[in-house]
Amino acid sequence: MNNEKILDAKNVGVQFLIGDEYLTAIEDVSLTVHKNEVVALVGESGSGKSTFATALMGLHNPHQSKVTGSAVADGTELIGLSEKNYEKIRGKKIGMVFQDPLASLNPLMRINDQIKEAMSVHDVIPANEQDARVIQLLTEVGINNPERIAKLYPHELSGGMRQRVVIALAIANEPDLIIADEPTTALDVTIQAQILDLIKDIQRKKEAGVILITHDLGVVAETADTVAVMYGGQIVELAPVVELFNNPKHPYTRSLLRANPSLDTDSDELYVIKGKIPSLKDMDRNRDLFIDRVDWMDTEKYSKTKPELHEVAPNHFVRGESWKDFYFPEDQDNSNESENV
Numbered sequence: 001m002n003n004e005k006i007l008d009a010k011n012v013g014v015q016f017l018i019g020d021e022y023l024t025a026i027e028d029v030s031l032t033v034h035k036n037e038v039v040a041l042v043g044e045s046g047s048g049k050s051t052f053a054t055a056l057m058g059l060h061n062p063h064q065s066k067v068t069g070s071a072v073a074d075g076t077e078l079i080g081l082s083e084k085n086y087e088k089i090r091g092k093k094i095g096m097v098f099q100d101p102l103a104s105l106n107p108l109m110r111i112n113d114q115i116k117e118a119m120s121v122h123d124v125i126p127a128n129e130q131d132a133r134v135i136q137l138l139t140e141v142g143i144n145n146p147e148r149i150a151k152l153y154p155h156e157l158s159g160g161m162r163q164r165v166v167i168a169l170a171i172a173n174e175p176d177l178i179i180a181d182e183p184t185t186a187l188d189v190t191i192q193a194q195i196l197d198l199i200k201d202i203q204r205k206k207e208a209g210v211i212l213i214t215h216d217l218g219v220v221a222e223t224a225d226t227v228a229v230m231y232g233g234q235i236v237e238l239a240p241v242v243e244l245f246n247n248p249k250h251p252y253t254r255s256l257l258r259a260n261p262s263l264d265t266d267s268d269e270l271y272v273i274k275g276k277i278p279s280l281k282d283m284d285r286n287r288d289l290f291i292d293r294v295d296w297m298d299t300e301k302y303s304k305t306k307p308e309l310h311e312v313a314p315n316h317f318v319r320g321e322s323w324k325d326f327y328f329p330e331d332q333d334n335s336n337e338s339e340n341v
């Protein structure tokens with residue numbers, strides 16, 4: 001990672017028109033991505049990860065949603081950009097890899113033509129170099145016999161091969177930022193690791209910034225430099241990956257770690273969370289959204305104020321007065337143990 005900012009998002013909010021009212025899906029999402037940095041966005045389904053990514057890409061229907069805040073990529077403010085100007089950004093400054101490779105590819109076009117079309121939109125690669133560039137890209141994403149594959153249609157490829165093609169499309173114009181939204185979820189387990197390795201490999205070679213959306217903390221541990229944990233449309237914890245795994249402050253982060261036995265083998269009743277994430281309509285955004293799900297917290301004392309992010313260690317932020325200074329009982333136990341040694 002270096003200090004050059006590829007993306008600087010501040011207080012991004014998205015509201016969707018549902019029935020006759022606008023409901024907040026994400027709010028106050030601030031995130032910086034540097035050159036050569038992988039930032040993982042994690043959280044359960046409905047926490048707002050994709051809504052944030054699609055807001056950056058300008059993919060929300062302006063008649064059905066309101067997008068607020070600021071997101072600057074390479075000197076361009078993305079929020080509020082016209083569709084015409086967005087077309088110059090998508091695929092050129094920002095490449096995107098979605099969960100389902102088949103949905104990202106045109107079933108009626110050969111691979112060669114799809115990648116060339118993506119290049120033609122942006123005039124980055126001259127027409128007479130595009131055929132060679134297609135072969136080079138397919139080689140870069142680990143496809144053997146690229147000349148043959150370039151002539152095929154998407155349905156003639158396996159899921160893993162298709163996702164490699166989608167990655168080739170995403171990097172065709174050498175974007176500085178790649179957004180990968182659950183890029184391996186739809187693939188066989190054996191292929192998932194290969195695709196992640198590929199994304200990481202390409203990110204290093206291109207020194208790109210990557211936003212990796214995933215619900216899999218194993219993927220985060222292996223791939224990310226920085227982790228943003230989302231709950232109820234807010235970032236509730238943000239930290240460098242090692243810090244987050246070693247010193248999680250928010251009980252939601254702890255519960256995610258607990259839910260992944262390969263990462264954390266201690267079992268502790270404290271982190272069994274009750275209930276489920278409220279619907280957008282039922283969220284009271286003037287109080288801590290998570291507190292009601294934790295039996296042992298003094299909700300009366302802490303739930304009154306709208307929670308803000310607090311820096312609890314260098315570059316480690318946690319949302320909410322209640323969690324900022326909270327000393328988890330297990331930490332107490334551990335510290336006693338270490339004192340006794």
Ligand SMILES: Nc1ncnc2c1ncn2[C@@H]1O[C@H](COP(=O)(O)OP(=O)(O)OP(=O)(O)O)[C@@H](O)[C@H]1O
Pocket residue numbers: 016017018025043044045046047048049050051052215280
């Ligand atoms: N187009 C839409 N119209 C109305 N509500 C939406 C729309 N898109 C998302 N939402 C709502 O916004 C909230 C955040 O959803 P989002 O898809 O961003 O979550 P996510 O964390 O990406 O989940 P998943 O992992 O399932 O993709 C959810 O409550 C969802 O129902």
